[in-house]
Amino acid sequence: MRIPVPETILPAEQLGRVHFVGIGGAGLSAIARIMLARGIVVSGSDGVDSPTLDRLREAGATVHVGHAAEHVRGADTLVVSTAVREDNPEYVEAVRLGLRIYPRSAGLASVMAGRRVLAVAGTHGKTTTTSLLTVALQAAGADPTYAVGGELAASGTNAAEGGSDLFVAEADESDGAFLVYKPHVAVVTNVEADHLDQWGDEESYRNGFAQFVGRLDPDGLLVAVVDDPGAADLRYVASSLGRRFVGVGESELADVRAVDVVLKGTTSSFTVVDRGGVELGRVMLQIPGRHYVADALAALTVGLRLGYSFELLKAGLESFTGTRRRMERKGDAGGVRVYDSYAHHPAEIAGDLVAARSVAGEGRLIVAFQPHLVSRTRIFGEDMGRALGAADEVVVLDVYLAREDPDPEVTGRLVADAVPLPADRVAFVPGLEEAAAELVRRARPGDLVVTLGAGNVTEVAPRVLALLEGQDA
Structure with missing residues (x-):
């Protein structure tokens, strides 16, 4: 459900x-x-219990499992997820009571009020880049407030109140939320068509990023990864608006470059060269993948342009152990390594499988993929399948339904049929249990198993590990 953004957003x-x-x-x-x-009285509800709800209760929130009208009585403001439907009893009751109702974007804008906002946007890589920027600034002594779309592996949380005026935030374009914020610094990792169920077509989607650049402070800065054509084009938008621009990447067009990139096992390393060919030093990341090099370089550049030390920022980047569900190692059993990742767009799948191939070494790469959203699968299903062809064995689950109704014409079969591998190396299974069993049947010692997708496919990894441990017993 799309809740309109009010003209005036009150501070939290x-x-x-x-x-x-x-x-x-x-x-x-x-x-x-x-x-x-900040001492604000918070309550909330969700459809199922989870560790996230437990942590919110520990922090002082009153949290309900299940939705009921009485939960909102006594509240002054409702903040509503985009996944909530119009017949939700709490939303219906809030409308009846005349409560202030904010969409997620307005809720985030309310806690940003009075801060210098560093907003990270892009089709892919937002969560990792926001996380890298957060830990880099923390290491440099900045102590920012941060709100990330995933949990930092080191802290186990996705948000915290800091002691400075900096606010690092993941700026989501999926529902236009990033057009609500007013950043001092904006980062764009890439611009590649997605969420067309919301934007309508690719041109509108790309125009959304141009509008995002227009939200920058008059003295604001745009940092964009110019290896990506869509992000690189924003240079001209920034210039036309009189906003400062710094291009980053491996391209010779970049103002801050990563050179001598080395991907080895679970690490990625690169040398940073600033404007004028000034070599700043070498960075060794604990996360694998060329796309993570670009993310880290963008985060580093923001810190540098804010005046922080390269050595301190570098120390933060090198301490980063990842974000939950972004090429996250889940464990080993039976000689098989198991990772889990959030990749759900063809480009994300391709990037993660390049990284996974580096991690796999001499072993085979066995992948389970769960398509996310009917609309995305309808548009990109065949491209997803082709990207999965970089694996040695592929298991495709059915579409994970979120905020959309099922379509019998759009299933995981559409993806599985497009995987360019021999038929015996591709399987289509409907559910989590079947996927876990199929992965275990195919994997052998030395292999790397990776589960991919934005839905509940993350539950497959622990099942795989349990089955493999059972074989060892």
């Missing part, structure tokens, strides 16, 4: 008691955590 401290509908999601839980840290 003026919202009274705030109730979150869908508080267990990455976006709303981050906002709730920051509000709790």
